[in-house]
Amino acid sequence: MYVGQPIRRREDVRFLTGRGLFVDDVQMTQPIAHAAFLRSPHAHAKIRSIKTERARGLPGVLTVLTGADWVRQGHGEADGVWPVNDRSGKPARTVNRPFICVDNVVRCVGEIVAMVVAEDRHQALDACEAIEVDYEPLPANVVTAKALDAGTPLVHPKFGTNEVLETYHGNKAVVDEAFKKAHHITKLEVPTNRVTASPIEPRAYMGHYDPLNDRYTVWTTHQAPHIVRQYFTRSLHIPEHKLRVVAPDVGGGFGMKLYHYPEEPLVLWGAIETERPVKWTGTRSECLMGDTHARDHYTVGEMAFDKGGKILAMRFKTLAAFGAYESQWQASITNAYHFTMLSLAYDIPGIFTQVKGVYTNCTPVDAYRGAGRPETVYQVERLIENGAKEMGIDPFELRQKNAIPPEKIPYTTAIGITYDSGDPPELFRKMKKLCNYEALREEQKKLRAQGICMGIGICGFFDMAGAGPVKMMNDLGAKIGCYDVASVRVHPSGKITVFAGSHSHGQSHATTWTQIAADRLGIPIEDIELVEGDTDRVPFGIGTWGSRSLSTAGVAVAVAAGRVIEKAKKLAAHMLECAPSDLVIENGQFIVKGTDKKIAFAEVSNAAYHSGDRPKGLEIGLEETAFYDPTDCTYPSAVHLCVVIVDPETGHVKLRNYWSVDDVGRVINPMVFEGQVHGGCTQGIGQALMEECAYDPSSGQYLSGTFMDYAIPHATDIPMFGVESHVTLTPSNPLGAKGGGESGTIAAPACISNGVIDALYHFGIRQITQPMTPKKIWRAIQDAKAGR
Amino acid sequence: MYAFNYHRPASVAEAVKILKASSDGRCLAGGMSLIPTMKHRLSSSSDLIDLNGIKELSYIRREGDQLVIGALARHVEIADSAEVKKSIPALAALAGGVGDPQVRNRGTFCGSLCFADPAADCPAGLVGLNGTVITDKRRIAADQFFEGLYETALEKGEIVTGVSFPIPEKAGWAKFANLASRYAIVAVMVAKTGGTARVAVTGAKASVFRVAEMEAALAKNFSAAALDGIKVSSAGMNGDLHGDPDYRANLVSVMAKRAVQAS
């Protein structure tokens, strides 16, 4: 068995030796031309004029294109993959993110105003500087909490408001009743900071048009090549059968590389105009500014408890920033992933939430690892933590008291989502042992007496992963079908190529998908190879996002491999003169049970292609494709706990310990799973302690344009993680796998915030918003000491 | 990046000649400050004079009662040098805390002095340790070297060849790093020599500065307790995403004490 083994990553040889093939590495026989973009320096401005003559005359310049050219040529826009939906009955106020400014108003810093294509990058940049744009700056609105206040500048004046949509969910009557009879109510402002994924590989695209064959090719840093191919039919109106999209090695996506970004159709447009391959690789600054940002929710919440610490109900009001335009998947957060998971790991009878999407003059917001759930867990877990402290109940105990008992699972939350499997009390019990909770509390007391501020942070949650089934996701607003696809092609010699509609940009599919296939096929993993990320080679695919690949594409691999084996067994039985049910497959051999009669897999596969002696009706060839639509989403759950030491003199937080107990169902490769938890937690640590896409509130200028100002964790900021798992299988797919890609980003922000507040509660500190930077923590301590 | 002419001289004399002949030339040492500004198109030069071919600038040695460091000594070499660790361990600590390993592998102490970044560590090292900058034509005392934000006493066409330090009885370094850049939000070098003490602060203002009140207190009693109650005013201090002036003023007091404790 390969499944369950910590097999080394088969892709690591090329990655660890620096020999992957990323978009920027792709070479062509024809010399590659380079695109550069002139971007708005203003958060909000009217464009009076654009003069490109001087730029056109500079050395090496092949073309200069603006929004006027885009409109003149009749090109289109990218509408929502997950469009907004207003539950209050108002029309949704959609303005799609433009590829290039077409209406002479720029609405966020970094919006593209013109594109230059030149022989080399430096010439293209020189020409950008030579374009003269006459801007009339307009007042900007960059503060989410104030977006709907009277007098706030409007991003899209035609709507008369900055509100994009309103949505609400839950059982309001139950909630209102519960608050009336509550023994204790905790109320808190729980905003979530604006961050961005910042993968190691910046976004990059290359477009090519071959006029002889009338074929288009795009190389792209993308998580879902087939989806983006379809969106090219809307941006540049390219017939789907004439376009090949290749997403080669991609250095991290995290949801952020899931959209039809402006630069993507623009480079292909440039290629069509110049009949040259055209490439653009984003600089770090362009990416920090132009990659979708994430989170940025302003939320106020209340939680009602009974005397014993049972949570009776909770209610929230959220303003969810959209940024200047609606990005393609933004409503997967506001209309699907955010509100659905509010119950976390707890049995809470009453939940009500109202969410208003708002436009601000900032970079568009979209999904980033966790998409909506980091916000959810943060807002609920902060209330639980403070509630427990206010009532004088140990916060771990209060959570255990409210954890959904296994006998109640399947459990339908007050929001209406049904968790199909899991055992939260067991996760808490395991955690208590793992971290030695009582000893930690003792240590905390001892250290506090010495003036050392130690804090313990806890959180528990359920995730909704594995996007699918198609119908459920359609009902939640997805316009794309959420299933996935795999083909298993057995070559005559018995070697196998697996094609999958998922895309690995760090997830290790070349290892884990072949582990699954090898077990199903009963042949060595070395005989199997995986192909992903090329629309000309892979039949179709919905791509990798939302911790879905394993429970959709991974299961499709298992299903297709199962079909291959069924067929191969028929042929093998025919060759061995037995019944298919008499056969077992082991180590590349079909063996007749209880005998020494056997035949090699390779002999059978050869016969499948070349032998006329087949059972009646059995088709030639050995290749199967499965389009797999799961029966439900998956519901991974986890409990995380951390220890922080806060330096009260400087406000610095040292994260001393971090433990997790995750239930992700069947684990295909424990090493890969652990890596996913480590990576996710690290990004969550960044969100909690340092990351922030900051805007100057008065000018709207973007302040986090380089890594000198946008802080991400360094290896030295990260403790050794203690990762454990507790497996309950999901009934929703034959592997029983739930998906473990997002647990860290979902849990760590809440967990660490609770830890920091726990460390400082004795100063009278009740809340510090994220990121909890040293300056903010120090200020909170000063304010608390001064009684402010 | 804008186009420029590239030179790689083999001696200081040759470098000076090329620099003087250029219309707007600049030296290139580790490139850890200069290259990023060029990449961002924030600076341009007619000529880049790459000093990395000048062997005579790569040294760290003890000369009598002075520790002398050549213009091409990298942060990592200073941090790892047995001579530095023996003579002025606080200087090794400073160099070992600059940026990250990649930056330390290329960046130079003298390049940092020439760039005079308000958040750089090395200026506090020079001033706190009362060093002397050696150029192709003169010696400049620490207190005369820095003239403000990115401003030094160097003249056009002048090349730094090294820096020398007297050996203090005691010195200590404490840095509070910016989580993003790992430059100093505030860092302090303290040193005691005979009956005098120096306290040099970087990161807090446009340029490195000394704190007279702390120096007086430490001259009498070189201990962290001597600094109790000494507050510095936040007037004129930097305010940015990572810290407002009050926060930086607080850090000056905290880091000064920790520097003394580290000495």
Ligand SMILES: Cc1cc2nc3c(=O)[nH]c(=O)nc-3n(C[C@H](O)[C@H](O)[C@H](O)COP(=O)(O)OP(=O)(O)OC[C@H]3O[C@@H](n4cnc5c(N)ncnc54)[C@H](O)[C@@H]3O)c2cc1C
């Ligand atoms: C990510 C990052 C983090 C960093 N963190 C820190 C930090 O924590 N603390 C810190 O102090 N610094 C930090 N630095 C800066 C680093 O220390 C640089 O190495 C240093 O500031 C400049 O030295 P250099 O040799 O790289 O000089 P260069 O970049 O080559 O040159 C800098 C300037 O000095 C001039 N110059 C260089 N040498 C001479 C010379 N001999 N004579 C005349 N002029 C000269 C150049 O013309 C140029 O104007 C960081 C840099 C980066 C990129």
